[in-house]
Amino acid sequence: MKNRTNLFLFVVAAFLIASCAGKQAKPVTENQDKQFWQYAKTPPMGWNSWDCYGPTVTESEVKANADYMAANLKQHGWEYIVVDIRWFVANDKAGGYNEKDPVYTLDEYGRLLPAVEKFPSAADGKGFKPLADYVHSKGLKFGIHLMRGIPVEAVKKNLPVMGTNVKAADIYSDSLQCGWLHDMHTVDTLKTGAQEYYNSIFNLYASWGVDYVKVDDLSRPYHHGEISMIRKAIDQSGRPMVFSTSPGATPLKWANHVVNHSNMWRICDDFWDNWKMLEPQFKRCADWAPYIGEGHWPDADMLPLGHIALRAERGTDRMTGFTKTEQYTLMNLWAMFRSPLMFGGDLPTNDEFTLSLLTNDEVLAVNQNSSKNKQLKAENGLIVWTADVPGTENKYVAFFNINDSGTSEISVNLAELGVAGNYTVKDLWSKEDKGSVTDKFTVSVEPHASVLVRFSKMK
Template sequence: MNLLHKSIVAAGLFGSMAAPAFSQTKSVPKTDFHQWAATPPMGWNSWDCYGPTVVEAEVKANADYMAKNLKSSGWDYVVVDIRWYVGNDTAHGYNEKDPDFNIDQYGRFIPAPNRFPSAAGGKGFKPLADYMHAKGLKFGIHIMRGVPVVAVNRKLPILGSKATAADIYTKEGQGTWLRDMYTVVAGKPGAQEYYNSIFKLYASWGVDFVKVDDLSSPYHAPEVEMIRKAIDLTGRKMVLSTSPGETPIANAKHVQANANMWRTVGDFWDSWEQLKEHFEVCDRWSPYIMTGAWPDADMLPMGRLGIRAERGDDRMTRFTKDEQYTLMSLWSIFRSPLMFGGDLPSNDAFTLSLLTNKEVLAMHSNSRNNRQLFRKNDLVAWTADDPKTGDKYLAVFNAQDQELLPETAAAWSSGQITRQTPGQSKNANIDITGATKLYLNVRNGGDDTGWDHANWLAPTLSNGTKTVSLTTIPWKQATAGWGKSTVNKSVSGGQLIVDGKTYADGIGTHSNSIIEFDVPPGYTRFKTTAGLDKAAASQNTGGTINCLIFTKSPYTPAPADSSRIVVPLQQLGFSSACTVRNMWTGKTVGEFTGEFAPFIRRHGAGLYRISAKK
């Protein structure tokens, strides 16, 4: 997963991690912030469709849709994501060249009035929050951890302190993917006061939800604690969401004690490979589900995405209907917060039906003892309890795939390529005599990050006398784990740049990726350089890739289109006949004794309520 950081960060800058543990069923005192999110939050976030460029009219349009179509089903948060304070940000990325920051005299970012007209005249987000509240909705914003670089450079004063922004920062720990902020050093005079000042401002606007980015991986415990204290001092019930992940599991108890929700993965998009990885992630985090503190599997990349987002073009989700059932079933039985990423007014009837199923949402809100029941290769079952009736919930998943052949079957393999690899690339020069096919395959290099942008540079075919660029030959098909494989551009749409060098000829892609070509007759040699794109190398941890070349299909034989998943009912606590109800269709499946064994399509899911026969 993106930005997964499995190592335990040492004490010092990132602080001590000790904190009390909580259980799934632990009740919390009425004064505890956990009560502010007694069920997993549900809402809409602007990131997946608008990136850092959403404007007020678009936020209101999504809020209007929610109020009309989703509020009665429990959806109520409307969250404006990253860089709402930049007046000239760019779609499909960030403007880091000349960002027009809007900031007040105390070093606090304020909304860009050209994007949020109601914020003009110093009103901030209060008018927009009031708009939400009038509709019975709640208003949220995204912020970056730390103090703005621009506030440090200007030595802006901190409200409630004699210190300035230049007195409380360090460059150590600064996020490399977006350099708007510096780390705030806990204990320095003015550090806590800075956080107090920004949350005091947000409380005056009427903010109900704050998503704090660059906080979870690596885990910045001192800043988590300063943020917790600052929110509590406002007296306003603001739900705290930390992002992105994976939050180190070693910090689970600490984050439980300080936040309402925390990311278990990096940025999740409409990629089956990423969705499949969630089975392991959710199993790992299920012991830490707690009333008011929720492991967050990230947003729901469904509906219409990518209008002006960081990743991909304007599109409907790439998830099939089967995969969307898998996504909603797993998130719901895991009790992840549900933050919809698509443009709500663009929803079709199918998408709306997934978001408003009463039985599924009741399970999401009220179930207990949520856990993986078993995993047999890629056939998975989850279960949970209905504490009111004694019924059991059962989710079954068929995550089987046509598997890739091992690396040893490839005609060439780069081995792991990281930003420490000389040249951040490897050269390939292989004999393909007699080959009719060529497959360029990029795999995750093994570090579980999602920044695996890769480039095939100057790919050429030759026959001894003639050389032709592979980019002039249309491929038969191409996949990419994120975005789309692109000729002569990186997968993110920029130039092909590896280790500081720019290349005019090549293919940009992202793991996991397979690009298939028919080889023209007579060509006997293939040359290319496989490299780590600049976008991957510049991240906090850096991406890692493994690039392979095959001259025959890299796949094993495909599994069946559907598989029978056998669930012994005794494992669920039933020793006699049971009634099984399909929660997605609302229909009774039948009565069963001994076992329940539905057939589930590949990449699909079944979600059931099981009751003892009366």
């Protein structure tokens, strides 16, 4: 009897393990109908000034990039123009930050304003509204970067928090100050007036017409209190704003919280243009894939492609350091992972090859309209990702060779994809027909290279 019992338990355990194999964990959400998820029903696509200009971008440069996007990219789904870090410092520099004698621009309530030296249209208290209006006139959306917390300068001057009897010195903490930039103090979420301060800044951004906020220094350590306050502040402002947390790596243990409070969150530190940074992204994307969903997107960071580092925080003026092969691999991973697509290159000096990466509608469709995206298998540096084409029996499949040497064959069979029948296969970059398959499909993939195809069921 004991042996039979043990055999029964073994069979049950084996069945449970087999039934769970290959399935991904699903995030437990507090509410399946978050209103703010409607602000980013697909992964946001846009341009951000960081990779080009670091903390030094000017109004004319932002407008030039908006003009290019409107003329060349908008029809392919690109829509956000985002001004990155330190737009409020009049005398910043490339190759780092001016922390020696920064000239800050604040209003009487300790709220940061655009420096008119960089953004002339912000004069007379207009803030970013004239620039946002310009971007909106192009049929695009406008975003800004900000740092977590309250300005150190506001605390030094002990400026009042708008609409309260509280002052800046009453709500700040000198603990957990950002270690790499010291413009801000932590907001003590337990203090009276803390939420009101965040409300006041997001009400200001709403009045400017901001559509997107990238909030820095939130993820490591994970500042859940301030993230919750920012969520409430955006909601009470009455203006839809996509909320992006930065930088990474967001701890996986906080996945449920970040899903329920933001639209996108970084899974890594700042990502730059070399293979050493791209290779670890494969595991990160696989780990975060279960949390991909409408309105909430794990963010693999910007696309450092094209002409970058004109006046960047690091590095010198250059075209991207990725080879063309690696650029396809980057685009294929970001597409299959459904990462937000924030282009970092200077658009007015773009080249034809880079433009071709940004305007392949079939590849962009993988990013914008696919489901059940996951890493199917990974062994010895050979990786396969799959995704469904919604409403069909068709599949997207990406094959990656992340090894440094040796061309390898990578195969997938229809059973692994969960389908059967006769399928045609199309390469989404070359547009070539790769024939039909009823069982197994094999591709030869060079080091650092990838192949992205669509399996379409034949009628």
